[in-house]
Amino acid sequence: MKNKAKEKFTKQVFSRPRSLLDVSTHYCPGCHHGIAHRILAETIDHFDLREKTIGVAPVGCAVLMYDYFDVDFVEAPHGRAPAVATGVKRAQPDRFVFTYQGDGDLAAIGTSEIIHAANRGENLTVLFINNTTYGMTGGQMAPTTMLGQKTSTSPYGRDFRNDGYPIRIAEMLATLEGTAFSARVATSTPAQIRKAKEAVKKAFDMQIRGMGFSIVEILSTCPTNWGMKPLDAQKRVLGEMSGYYPLGVYKERKQADFA
Amino acid sequence: MKNKAKEKFTKQVFSRPRSLLDVSTHYCPGCHHGIAHRILAETIDHFDLREKTIGVAPVGCAVLMYDYFDVDFVEAPHGRAPAVATGVKRAQPDRFVFTYQGDGDLAAIGTSEIIHAANRGENLTVLFINNTTYGMTGGQMAPTTMLGQKTSTSPYGRDFRNDGYPIRIAEMLATLEGTAFSARVATSTPAQIRKAKEAVKKAFDMQIRGMGFSIVEILSTCPTNWGMKPLDAQKRVLGEMSGYYPLGVYKERKQADFA
Amino acid sequence: MTPEPVGIKRELMKGNVAICAGAIAAGCRFYYGYPITPQNDIPEYLSAHLPPIGGTFLQAESEVATINYLLGTSASGKRVMTSSSGPGISLMQEGLSYMAGSELPAVIVNISRSGPGLGGIAPSQGDYFQATKCGGHGGYRMPVLAPHSVQEMYSLTMLAFDLADKYRNPVMILGDAVIGQMKEPFVPTSYVSTVPEEKPWSLTGCAGRPRRIIKSLHLKDDEIEAHNWKLHRKYMTMREEEVRSEPTHLEGAGIVIVAFGTAARVSKTAIQWARAEGLPVGMLRPVTLFPFPSREVDEAVSRADAVLVIEMNTGQMLEDVLISTRHHDKIRFLGKPCAIPTPEEILQEIRSLAGEIGVKAGNVR
């Protein structure tokens, strides 16, 4: 690419990661799926894993993510990505395998698969995008929807007496023996983005070292279904959401159980 | 019934509870399902709930429990008892509804249903019989099978590298907001049996007071599939099993969230 | 679909919403479901409209859980409904089999999409086999109703609840994205129940009566066989008593179209055009896919020179037509998986069929 900037400033300090294809995504303006994608691609590049990675796509807004990454990809049925990933990893233990799942996918229909993948200590990495709603299908209530939040299926606001409580996945999975790494991050400020990258790197590292199951929960936005401007959506993450879903590392295995 | 004992000792201090039908069960000699049944029936009687109870039977050795109890019963598909019970309780909030589930039923195929019933704070009571195996189908490995335990599908002993770790249900469910009561008990000594009864009473009481989801995990035996004499099976519970699965109350809600 | 006489209150209503209206009219107060396109209007509408009338809307954690919520509420003697599409309906197959085995009524709506797998959301009739032959294990059956208009989305939903209670059996409504998403004028007719409200088998606690058990397990060999014969007799009664179909221009029709749902709807346009050209075309539209209107189809077809089966799949109802019309030779199939055949395509097919069998254009109306 020819451009004037290059003439004067020759060192490109930020560019599209190699593993991310040079195409537009279908995501709405300001949707954090895009940020999570970039972090993921950068981490794949960082560990030089592009050619030995198999990604498992969810059903959710990220269902088309295989169109954006330059790695092998398989599509899982809604919620079953951890099971599909298990099938891939068992067949090819020397490949790097990750899933990328929304909160409907992972915390509702896929509850059983994620818990047992974690409990087995399946040597996988999971990126979990918690945007407190079912983005793709039009903003229905998710298990992670906040109390009082109005969605297209909780028109009077989520009420714990009918709908139960927002579920904290990072904490719950951290209680399982098989989990090597569990953290919750956000991507609403530059500082958070940096921390999120650190967490994703650690999660990758766990798999690379054969330590077992690793998951990073990313508090994300869905401006479209929240009915908010992207910047307001970011504010919701910084305030209300991180209040109920505290950021932090909930489990980090220092040493493999087997050595 | 005429008998000499009655002539001299007139006060019957132990007899079959009213809610338990006067029939033989199909359980193997020394199987603790029978003890759990009796405790359950006694508690139904204690709260005078026989005529307003709907029980939900699992698929597992206890699948025929409806033949033993004098209460209304519905059979759930394997693992789905909490979902079926939810359907019953939502339709009839003033009835007493319980499920009775084995570790295959609840901790394997039914993981998602139990977690979401708990997370919703569904006003149900669950008796969870953990005998570290699939009794009914012939002693296969369960998620609760101990490390090293040989079963018909872990002939070399459960190995966490392939099969993951024994899962601690009482603890995991206690972390969920919707859970009002979660305890682990055993029935291998008279003292344990007394404590188990106390826990089941408390669990019932939670539902009666509308406090939300209550569960009692009962460490149980499967002499047949463990290949042990009943008394040796009891010893396994007292030793190895309670070591990994500590007895105790993991959560007890003092006050309803809504008042 | 026929314009109503002016004066009757008409509303422009979406097919999916008409299902909700029909369910509420029929006294259904329990809905459980899990989001999936293209039926989300149903849970969305009911989440807003059930609570105010004392009903229960509960979004389930999955379709597997959903069908089992239904099982519990149905066992409690209450009318209950769910809706889903392709992948979600597949996940309900075990539960559906249990409900059929336990003889529990419920209404299951499939606003189908295109498969297999995640497929797409284009309209399709690819779930005909799954619905009518029953995708779960053990050889049970259930009534399957195929609406082709918004009005029918409403009326067949009411009928579905009655059939479910009458036979103590799940009933499926098989729609598709076209009928579910379209809006058209609709007249809210009133619901008149045809079944007793009392359910002497329901579980309500055994106060003042012997306990009741609802189950599908029959461990003794002869018990399970007897149970299956009992179910079989029930299905035979359905075949005798519950067949519904709609004839269109059958009299003197040399060519008979057999199509259901959206395919039938589109065929109506083609038939108008063909008849305008003087081609004697009629249609027999199965409204119940199970029980299949075998006699009706056979009769309509026996007087025709040729039969054109039209489906939005590669040939499923076709098999039921073949079974129903064992001695008819001229059966042609027009199928499109995951796409609506256009009236033009159908007309083309009619013309070529007419040419082949020598049906002459004449004055048919």
Next chain:
Amino acid sequence: MTPEPVGIKRELMKGNVAICAGAIAAGCRFYYGYPITPQNDIPEYLSAHLPPIGGTFLQAESEVATINYLLGTSASGKRVMTSSSGPGISLMQEGLSYMAGSELPAVIVNISRSGPGLGGIAPSQGDYFQATKCGGHGGYRMPVLAPHSVQEMYSLTMLAFDLADKYRNPVMILGDAVIGQMKEPFVPTSYVSTVPEEKPWSLTGCAGRPRRIIKSLHLKDDEIEAHNWKLHRKYMTMREEEVRSEPTHLEGAGIVIVAFGTAARVSKTAIQWARAEGLPVGMLRPVTLFPFPSREVDEAVSRADAVLVIEMNTGQMLEDVLISTRHHDKIRFLGKPCAIPTPEEILQEIRSLAGEIGVKAGNVR
């Protein structure tokens, strides 16, 4: 089943174990499953025998997870198998549809039991529709093989892996408790692959090649339609090339039995007896239920006076027979859900059929 010439090494083997032997011989090194009667011998055997040969046995948390483990391993290009029964197979329907849509090979064994619901463990053929019409959504198809002996449990398992790879499609083996639980002498024949081992579509990491995607989603309407036509052509090829059936005493048979699996096996005894009485009875046994041997059945039947369809259900394969034999009038059905018809019952039916159509006893052997 025919006694092998002395000298060849025979083993007494259980049907379920023969499946394991067939899978291992065919190079399958991955098995995932969830316990259920009456197929537990399969996971139990493989949990002991796969690890020592470097294979993977993993018990899944459910059948829903199981089928998705299969999906992942199949996408990795490896041969993989699962087994289950009724309720478990129902839970796999969504995943099966995804595998068919994603064109992924795998072998799924259904050692069926009686339903619906929890039903019982009595042998039954109630899952014929579920298997052959495919219980998942979206109108896909898969080859269904029906062994009727221990030897076939072995050989058809090997065939299943080849068909799966050849067509990139799941393949089902539909057995029942009788064939699964019985033991009989068995000769371990050697496996000769008929398909290339390399899978140029498998996901192995994109080193040195463009990335690959395995998916079933096709959002654009015409894409999904094209995909479905492609699948349809594949199913048509199966119908052309993969039909398998076994004729028994068809020559001069006035009465032709059509039966598969255990029902066919039992029929063989009845046929021996009937022929001993001089009744000219033969049988056409479908070995592939999909593709159904329509031509073979039609041919066998067209020369007969009467057809007797025998199933351990209330009439499922019967529909395929009716479709295959459109101009035959004398089709009788003997069905028992959840029970094995005895040779006596079948013989009785043969006799009365012979009486009706006026077939005279004579010397038939």
Next chain:
Amino acid sequence: MPGTAPLPKGRIEIDFERCKACELCIPACPKNCIEMGTGTNRQGFAAAVFARPGDCTGCAVCAECCPDVCIQVWR
């Protein structure tokens, strides 16, 4: 009967036909009143017997431990 033997304070009855001979009641009894019998019941089990009635306190511990609810206790 020596004059020093205390009078029994309770009594149990074991349902012979229903007992599955699991032996759980044996160590449960603090007074060691129960023993395994020799006669086989219709189920094929050698049921437990109330061997030492004299020591029974009617504490019902045995009954609490019996998985088959075979034991009734009087005091």
Next chain:
Amino acid sequence: MPGTAPLPKGRIEIDFERCKACELCIPACPKNCIEMGTGTNRQGFAAAVFARPGDCTGCAVCAECCPDVCIQVWR
């Protein structure tokens, strides 16, 4: 240009066609270099523009925050 203005230390480029006008980069830039533009791109969005190049430090914070990876940064 007054002589006191510091020289820019970096420069960015915003992909006009790919920008979805979400505005996330605007508050992200510590130097306030970016503004929403007025021209509509082919997607129908009024893409962001690099309005104050003079202040850019090339810190890449804007790029890190852009969900659509529209921003490249040089130093």
Next chain:
Amino acid sequence: MNTDVIMAGFGGQGILMIGTLLSIAAMEEGKSVTFFPAYGVEMRGGTANCTVVISGEEIGSPVVGHPKSCVVMNGPSLEKYLPFVQKGGNLILNRSLVDPARVTRTDLNVLSIPANDIAREKVKTPQLASMVALGAYIAVTGVVRMRTLFDCLPKVVSKKYERFIPLNVNALKEGESFARNRA
């Protein structure tokens, strides 16, 4: 009378609302009508479209391969639908966003109207561009009476925006008069 129209534009332009309004008006005039929207997983922030069929008789297909008319509010929609409009059919084109030069067919009755500009300048409500286009479509086809549209507005405008109904009326009128004047 038997007609149909496809209306298409960006999500958020109010396409489904004008389609619904037209359908209700047709119904109120005693006609048969079907309204069929695009639904589900669309490209986020992508296109929205609907098909309305109006007839004096029972309507078969609610989906139309070759519409008699097309209301096109943005560029992508022109690309998508131009080839399918019936010969001699009507194309109402929003020339505020689409260059009329892109209409490569000559066998259509094209009305290019600066709908956004009219909405902004004359109605003072930029959001009402599609209402302007609907007014023009009615002027061209006369499929329902303007009066009926006005009367039906309360059924499609939510309570919250009731006070904007007069503006909607204006928008319809502006569209109509633009079309009439051009004609």
Next chain:
Amino acid sequence: MNTDVIMAGFGGQGILMIGTLLSIAAMEEGKSVTFFPAYGVEMRGGTANCTVVISGEEIGSPVVGHPKSCVVMNGPSLEKYLPFVQKGGNLILNRSLVDPARVTRTDLNVLSIPANDIAREKVKTPQLASMVALGAYIAVTGVVRMRTLFDCLPKVVSKKYERFIPLNVNALKEGESFARNRA
């Protein structure tokens, strides 16, 4: 030659083992054979049974409604199978556990043998009662040679119990000689 037998008793009595042994022996003698066990959810500690069909030709049904012979090791099995044994068929009855008076049919060839007692007293291995009964069944029917049974024992006795093979041989012999002496 074409015969069949149902063997039945309590779980744990070794019924499936003697059925398997008989089947293997038949196979080794070049015959067709099928062995079909009861399976799955049985009453815990309940009954066990199996059906063995042996023939010189291809075998159809492995399940038999009316067996030619029946080996009955406990009371419940007598109740279950007595009505079905073919007229003139053989009933080998373990009279250690079942009172022969309970055999109400007179059209059978009944051999009542105190299998448990023989196993305990003569073989000194109470567990081998069903092996004793098998020996008697062979003596009565001659369906395979005793020698073949002995040779096949290593295939059904697990490695762990190999050293008990001679005791199994004794049990078979004791059963055989009891039957012969009674005859």
